[in-house]
Amino acid sequence: MKNKQIIEFNIDEMIFGGESLNLTEFDKKVIMKGGIIGQKVKAVIQKKRKDKIQAKILEVTEKSYLETEDVCSNFGRCGGCTMLSVSYENQLKLKTEQLLKLFHKFGHTEIENIDVVGSPIQKEYKNKMEFTFGNEEKDGDLLIGLHRKNSSMSIVDVEDCKIIDEDYRKILKTTGEYLRKQGLPHYHIMSHEGYLRHLVIRKGINTEELLINIVTTSQVDFDLTDYINILANIELNGNIVGILHTLNDSFSDTVTPKKIEILYGRDYFYDILLDKKFKISPFSFFQTNTKGAEVLYKTAMNMIDGEKNLIFDLYSGTGTIGISMSQRAKKVIGIEIIEEAVEMAKKNAIANNISNVEFIAGDVKEEVSKLSDNPELIILDPPRAGINPKALKDIIDFNAKEILYISCNPKMLVQDLIILKESGYEIKNVKGVDMFPNSYHCETICYLSLK
Template sequence: MDKKAGQISVKIEKPIYGGEFLARLPDHRPVFVPFVLPDEIAMVQVTQDKKGYARAALINVVEQSNKRVIPPCKYFSQCGGCHYQHMEYAEQLKLKQQVVLEQFSRVPGFSEQILRNIIPSPNELNYRNNVQFSVNENGKLGFQAFGSNQIIPIDDCFLAGEQILQTWKMLDLEQFPGLKRIHIREGLQEEIMLILESDNFVEIPSLELDVPVSVVHLSDMGKIVMAGEDHLIYQVKDQFFHVSAESFFQVNISQAEKMIDLVCEYLPTNGNTLLELYTGVGLFTRFLAERYELIYAVEESSSACDDFAINLDLYDHINLYVGSVKDIVPQLDIQPEVILLDPPRAGIDPRTLESILSNKAQIIVYVSCDVSTLSRDLKRLIEGGYHLVEITPFDMFPQTFHIECVALLALNDK
């Protein structure tokens, strides 16, 4: 190892969650490297040197794996948006299955038989109906580099839907103070929405676009609709959803539909009480609404709650609570048979977890977008009296390390 330069040749062992791969330093410490493959020999530059581990940037691959392919995107390994374009899609699925298996191997009661095969995405590329760009100091759109806040300007993206790409390339946006992010969303019938985010509101930006789109400006001063509507309509299976500019919605609709099918498969067709936490705009609620006599839904985002009220307007037996899950759930005097969870990446906070355990629902279905926090929360739920029935991973985000999972848990018999 060249200690001055921090460069070293390493052999790559296996993938880990987060888009990196594990190798070993001469002192046997693990070193984590992106954009490589197992069994490759790579020259790397140490970028973070800690007592128990290190991180390194790839300089070049000395001995390539026979599974390495030429990435379709010219920005791959510069832009941090994709992590696995250097392998065929079938290999990406195998890798993600391996990562999930390893993450859950330390969960009490887990066995390989509990883990189903990952559900592949019908579209490996151009599957996103929402793309968020960062804006650099020169007003150029791009994505952040891997493991860095540096913005890499780009002029193409293989994950964005075709209509989003067309809109992006026609976009003529005047640079203005405070602009930090631009979202381009595609809804039903190829309707497009531009969302401009500013950290500090100074003035409404000037925008020229030769096609009809909705444009919304978000800042600390609130929402300003510059053109068109303040929402889009999305179709999922046979249902339609009103989604405002500030609200989250699934970016890969075809995979979301499969996930809904599985959640519905896991839950009883008839029941008394369902408690749904982190409910968003009501995506799962809409497909479960007619199965339960009472539904209690909790969501913190006021925008998502407004959308939820529109999307579930037909139903009088649904009680929506607006506010923090950890503050509301302990106050609910209910006995749900089923609890459905779809938290953000951070997972479930300890206070909410204790409230969930005190409810002693017969079934818990946990929808997760982060396998590491899911693994942590499953341990707590199992310690609290539940056992794992099944975990199903979904490849919601091909070409990236992200993995969605749906876990089914049942209350232990007394």
């Protein structure tokens, strides 16, 4: 076989992180992004290595025996819902198998099984979506949607997306219809020219409050008054509490605010999590599945025995975990790098009459070493990139009796567990919580104690 050769084969196995394998039809295993066990696919060889062949799926020529569910019009083209076609029961089974294999691959064979707790809702669960302006084909009509799978330049329409609710779909459709009439150019990431970049919609699932943020460059001076009035007149289930205009002239294809202007209402919204009210700003982290987050935190709290004198809540975001755990501690100290999120966390503590929490703005790898008190429990909820090695060393040096590690990226978790075990900790309990139905992602909670 040669590079760029097109081959056809069956998918034999799925591995955690959204990759799949063929193990039986060639002299080496074939590994690729995407794919569902049982599918027959056509793929192109990208790289040949000593022990494997790297390939890219071009098309699915035969569906899997697991694919029994209805899908949206762009399933397979949009890179979002990789397992929308699989029943939710089977999705949980696949995630359970993949998580256990991942733990065993990194030497954690003492874990004999991992329960994956399902999300209370599997469709229309997202409380935040970041859509991109662009087109599917060069010089095509303006679209607002998501990147096409394996393409950073092409956008696909997602107006019938099944993981967002009807309010999102109406806002998307209305925005697209209005802005197409204005003839405004979308931003091109290669030439760095254009105006329209992103549309970010956030919604309080338990409050029905909507915050809309249109992100543009400063290259065009356009009056958005008519757009605001049109949005205000859409018949929605929820209530628009704020419309923002964010200027972003960075070259990066991310929402990087240079300036934020409030066009209507306010620049925050509220949601309720485990009977506590949280104020959420445009760029604050908040779990994207609110109902799933309630399950996540309940599951985490059930792993902890008794009340603690001091808990460290590292990577604390808007304070959701620290505030939720405050009833289990005399004091909670949270550290979060995003200052805006820290301010929200402080306000959230006051709003919920919580007086035993303290939030510090700064990088965990720098701030944790400044703390002098020794906690009984350290809660870790790092970003997808994981924990900085220096921060992990400082965390270990506290010799906390217990560590509760919540991870949105179990591939980083299993690596950090090697270091934690070498430092005297042992794994007591592991559970998965499916915060991302219809995708290959899964949140994982690991409870450790010091020997």
